[in-house]
Amino acid sequence: xxxxxxxxxxxxxxxxxxxxxxxxxxxxxxxxxxxxxxxxxxxxxxxxxxxxxxxxxxxxxxxxxxxxxxxxxxxxxxxxxxxxxxxxxxxxxxxxxxxxxxxxxxxxxxxxxxxxxxxxxxxxxxxxxxxxxxxxxxxxxxxxxx
Numbered sequence: 001x002x003x004x005x006x007x008x009x010x011x012x013x014x015x016x017x018x019x020x021x022x023x024x025x026x027x028x029x030x031x032x033x034x035x036x037x038x039x040x041x042x043x044x045x046x047x048x049x050x051x052x053x054x055x056x057x058x059x060x061x062x063x064x065x066x067x068x069x070x071x072x073x074x075x076x077x078x079x080x081x082x083x084x085x086x087x088x089x090x091x092x093x094x095x096x097x098x099x100x101x102x103x104x105x106x107x108x109x110x111x112x113x114x115x116x117x118x119x120x121x122x123x124x125x126x127x128x129x130x131x132x133x134x135x136x137x138x139x140x141x142x143x144x145x146x
Contacts, residue, residue, distance in 0.1 A: 026084035029075035032068045039064045040131075047127050053120050058127070062114040065130065069107035073100045087143040099141055106133045 039061040045051035046058070076092055076099070092099045113126040 022080045022082070023084040025075050025077060025080045026086045026088075029072060029080075030084070030086075032072060032075070036061075036064060036068050043123075043127060044131075047124065053123060055117065055119075055123070058117055058123060059114060062110045062117075062130070065110040066107045066114070069103040069110065073103050087145075089141050089143055092141050095140075099137075102133070102137045102141075106130070106137070109133045 039057075042051060042054060043058045043061050046053040076088065076096075078093060080086070081088065081090065081093060109130045109132075113130050116126045117123045
C-alpha cells in the first residue's frame with residue numbers, strides 16, 4: 001500500500017510539473033503577443049485615420065514584431081497544446097513547418113516595411129502588408145475571438 005501511495009505521489013508531482021511547464025510557455029507566448037498588440041495599436045489607429053502618424057511608434061512596432069517572430073516559434077512545443085486559456089488551434093502542431101515558416105515571413109515583412117516606411121504614403125502602402133501576414137496566420141492557427 002505504501003508503495004502504491006509513493007508511485008501515485010510521484011505521478012501526481014510529475015503531472016503537475018508538466019502542466020505548470022505548459023502553462024508557463026503558454027503565458028510566455030501570450031505575453032509576447034500582448035506586447036505586440038499594444039505596440040501596433042497606435043500605428044493601426046494612424047492607418048485608420050483616427051490618430052496622427054508617429055513614425056517612431058511604427059518603427060518600434062516593426063522592430064518588436066521582428067524580435068517576437070524570432071522568439072515565438074520556440075514557444076509552441078508539443079506539450080503546450082492546451083491549458084492557460086490558449087487560443088492556439090491544433091492545426092499548429094498538425095502543420096508545424098508551415099506555422100514556423102509564417103514567422104519567417106512575418107519577420108521579413110516587418111523588416112521590409114521598416115526599411116521602406118519613411119512618410120505617410122509609404123506607411124499606408126507597407127503597413128497592410130505586415131498586418132496581412134498576421135491575419136493569414138490568425139485565420140488558420142488561432143481560435144476566433146468571441
